Amino acid sequence: MKKLIASLFIVLLMISGVACAQEEPQRVITVSGAGEVSAVPDQASVNFSVDTVNKNAQNAVDENNAIVSKFKATLLDIGIEGKDIKTTSYNFFKDYDYSSEKGERIFVGYRLVNSFEVKIDEIDDVAAVLNKAVENGITGMNGVHFSVSNREELYNEALKKAVANGSQKAESLAQALGATIKSPARVVESGYAVPIERAVYMEKSVAAMDSAVISEGELTIKASVTMEYTY
Known part of the structure; x- marks a missing residue:
């Protein structure tokens, strides 16, 4: 009988240890990544x-x-x-x-x-x-x-740069903590952002313009992500 009670007590201790291990809060590194691409407008x-x-x-x-x-x-x-x-x-x-x-x-x-x-x-x-x-x-x-016709392509490039930027930040934080991370456990696109059209406003009315000379410059396409790593 004593042996049975002792065995049950050991089993209970093992179960209790597993439960405590499961309840231990997960350690997470959360970073944000940003990327951008510049392009010359091709339409207006x-x-x-x-x-x-x-x-x-x-x-x-x-x-x-x-x-x-x-x-x-x-x-x-x-x-x-x-x-x-x-x-x-x-x-x-x-x-x-x-x-x-x-x-x-x-x-x-x-x-x-x-x-x-x-x-x-x-x-x-x-x-x-x-x-x-x-x-x-x-x-x-x-x-x-002014805007660009290949909006999706440019945005995807900016998105890749955002992920690379976030990964670099996570690696730096992990090294500072003496931790090891692998692939991100979660990646969230922080809002969808297509190339922003740039408006050029004229100081003079159309009727007063003898001729028009327009400089389209460049557009900047931005993307951002939030990434989570466990360690």
Whole structure:
């Protein structure tokens, strides 16, 4: 009987030891990695608008449509495809101005603001498009947005650099702790980031520009990851 009790006591001690070992907190090294890639933009988009006002509603529409139609025809002539010219807004309303002398609103006319985006696949055509806008009476432009066509490819390159950066940090921390790490136990992409379009805004209105000379520069594509290593 005594031998049986002793054996049970040893078994209980062994089970207790295993449980304690399982409850021991896991040691983890967590690092963040960052990577970036620079690229020269190869495409652009420009937002244009045509604003017309006339006491006669139909005249306001006709004047606006004439300017837009002529400009679009010019764009097609220089190689911009019809699918790359997209209307973004079309606002038609009565316009009023406030008279401080009379203390009331004065009817100015019917106003039509037609806004549209032009996508330019050949970066060398940007200046030509802007110059054609001036020649054809386009009244507004809020900027040139440069971007890249191979977004996914560039982002994946930046992502690889982010992982390499995180691995280097983990190795340095492990060496400082006198620990050994292997492959990461967990890797999390810290937000998806495609190349950020860079907007170029003009200080002068389109109507005041004699010619357009644009420098697209470079875009920086960034990626980041969070990595966990056990030791």
